[in-house]
Amino acid sequence: xxxxxxxxxxxxxxxxxxxxxxxxxxxxxxxxxxxxxxxxxxxxxxxxxxxxxxxxxxxxxxxxxxxxxxxxxxxxxxxxxxxxxxxxxxxxxxxxxxxxxxxxxxxxxxxxxxxxxxxxxxxxxxxxxxxxxxxxxxxxxxxxxxxxxxxxxxxxxxxxxxxxxxxxxxxxxxxxxxxxxxxxxxxxxxxxxxxxxxxxxxxxxxxxxxxxxxxxxxxxxxxxxxxxxxxxxxxxxxxxxxxxxxxxxxxxxxxxxxxxxxxxxxxxxxxxxxxxxxxxxxxxxxxxxxxxxxxxxxxxxxxxxxxxxxxxxxxxxxxxxxxxxxxxxxxxxxxxxxxxxxxxxxxxxxxxxxxxxxxxxxxxxxxxxxxxxxxxxxxxxxxxxxxxxxxxxxxxxxxxxxxxxxxxxxxxxxxxxxxxxxxxxxxxxxxxxxxxxxxxxxxxxxxxxxxxxxxxxxxxxxxxxxxxxxxxxxxxxxxxxxxxxxxxxxxxxxxxxxxxxxxxxxxxxxxxxxxxxx
Numbered sequence: 451x452x453x454x455x456x457x458x459x460x461x462x463x464x465x466x467x468x469x470x471x472x473x474x475x476x477x478x479x480x481x482x483x484x485x486x487x488x489x490x491x492x493x494x495x496x497x498x499x500x501x502x503x504x505x506x507x508x509x510x511x512x513x514x515x516x517x518x519x520x521x522x523x524x525x526x527x528x529x530x531x532x533x534x535x536x537x538x539x540x541x542x543x544x545x546x547x548x549x550x551x552x553x554x555x556x557x558x559x560x561x562x563x564x565x566x567x568x569x570x571x572x573x574x575x576x577x578x579x580x581x582x583x584x585x586x587x588x589x590x591x592x593x594x595x596x597x598x599x600x601x602x603x604x605x606x607x608x609x610x611x612x613x614x615x616x617x618x619x620x621x622x623x624x625x626x627x628x629x630x631x632x633x634x635x636x637x638x639x640x641x642x643x644x645x646x647x648x649x650x651x652x653x654x655x656x657x658x659x660x661x662x663x664x665x666x667x668x669x670x671x672x673x674x675x676x677x678x679x680x681x682x683x684x685x686x687x688x689x690x691x692x693x694x695x696x697x698x699x700x701x702x703x704x705x706x707x708x709x710x711x712x713x714x715x716x717x718x719x720x721x722x723x724x725x726x727x728x729x730x731x732x733x734x735x736x737x738x739x740x741x742x743x744x745x746x747x748x749x750x751x752x753x754x755x756x757x758x759x760x761x762x763x764x765x766x767x768x769x770x771x772x773x774x775x776x777x778x779x780x781x782x783x784x785x786x787x788x789x790x791x792x793x794x795x796x797x798x799x800x801x802x803x804x805x806x807x808x809x810x811x812x813x814x815x816x817x818x819x820x821x822x823x824x825x826x827x828x829x830x831x832x833x834x835x836x837x838x839x840x841x842x843x844x845x846x847x848x849x850x851x852x853x854x855x856x857x858x859x860x861x862x863x864x865x866x867x868x869x870x871x872x873x874x875x876x877x878x879x880x881x882x883x884x885x886x887x888x889x890x891x892x893x894x895x896x897x898x899x900x901x902x903x904x905x906x907x908x909x910x911x912x913x914x915x916x917x918x919x920x921x922x923x924x925x926x927x928x929x930x931x932x933x934x935x936x937x938x939x940x941x942x943x944x945x946x947x948x949x950x951x952x953x954x955x956x957x958x959x960x961x962x963x964x965x966x967x968x
Contacts, residue, residue, distance in 0.1 A: 452743055468743035470734065474726035477696055482719035485700035486711040492704075513695075513702045517721070520691045524728045527680060527688065531735035538675050538738040539746055541668045546586065546751060548665030550758045552658045553582050556639060557762045562649040564768065574642050578635060579759045580608055585631035586755045590748045592628060593672045594739040600752045603759060632666060676739050680732075688729060696722060 452468040455461075466472065556578055560571045583603040590600055606613070612634065619625040639658060642648045648655065700718050707713040734744045761767065778784055 470730035473730050478719045478722040481696040482715040485704045485714040485718040488704035489711045513698045523688045527732040531732040535735040535738045541672045545665045545668040548661045552661040559648045559650040570647050574647050581635045588627045589669045593676050
């Protein structure tokens, strides 16, 4: 079957593959030349057409009656031909669907015995897949009248007894190969049921035999189309009236355009080309099975069947689907997610129609789990930001100038807290002391995002500056990010504030959401 597009009419008009215009032109071109000959004869031999009685044919009653009969017959034939063509492709799809469903059910029924009898289950699956692939290919070859043109799945993989039996039934007894293969398939299913390979109730297994029989019935209906041709009397009648039209049309058109040979030829060619084209189109569609250009692609049907059967033999054929533990199971949220997905798909289609590149196109079709993870991450960050502990100054830090005097009862509490701490080990040097420069005025507001240190350094804690990024608090334990909050927590400033380099050209110091890094 020809694949074509109707976007460009010229490429469609001048395509010769599968066209019937060349066949129609064989009859329309001589008739057009005959019309031009009538006009030319009247120029060189005046009165010749009057003597032959052609002048009296200027009334169109005879031509109209002839064309009306031809049109009715061609309309009937074209309608019947298209119905046969459409029925043929429908039956092929139904046959493939029925037979694939049978094999798929058998493979599924054998899953229960896969662990108890792995070898028997594997042999059964490979046997039934090979038999059905050969059966489907043989059915297509039978209705198309071809032999050996379609490919089956590893036919030589069947055992020698099966291959010898098939050759004997086909060559010696002249049995129908499709019927033999269907019988072998049913025998294999029954034996597998007896051996415990198919662990399923017999009433349920009977559905497999029903689908096998329905597929075979569809094959017989396809053979009905290929074996039954368009009735011969109607085909003969159409041919006679078409040839009569080839003679009457030049006579009529030559009387209408008595002074123009070109117009006579053109207007004779156009109606005859249309009538003969309709007839040849009906002939092409009456039998959709074969190897012609306009026949159904039987090799494509066989390739689709082989792909479906190969899917049943892959390693994950027995995979049982399920859902994730954290998937969305709330009906209102699923409904909301569905609407959001529709909006994302519509937006993506608009971007595709607008020619937006794929790299810059907005991401759509997000999975529900991804959306849920994003929402949970946002909630977690918000809760962490609201529960962030207040900054605790170090014990040896000087109090700010505007701080109130300490109460008399604070000193004993501090001594108690110091006494509760364990004594340090004399052999342990302890963590290295980190000196954090603190601005004298800690209550001063932080500088604006675009502010920089006067000396080209890095904006430090409390709005101060330092030219050495190493003096900033580390992000490890004991630093600003660690659990031991022994230093003042730096103010949260925009990322651009910390993307300054010092005078020595060192790496920039960036402040992220959860820490510092240099």
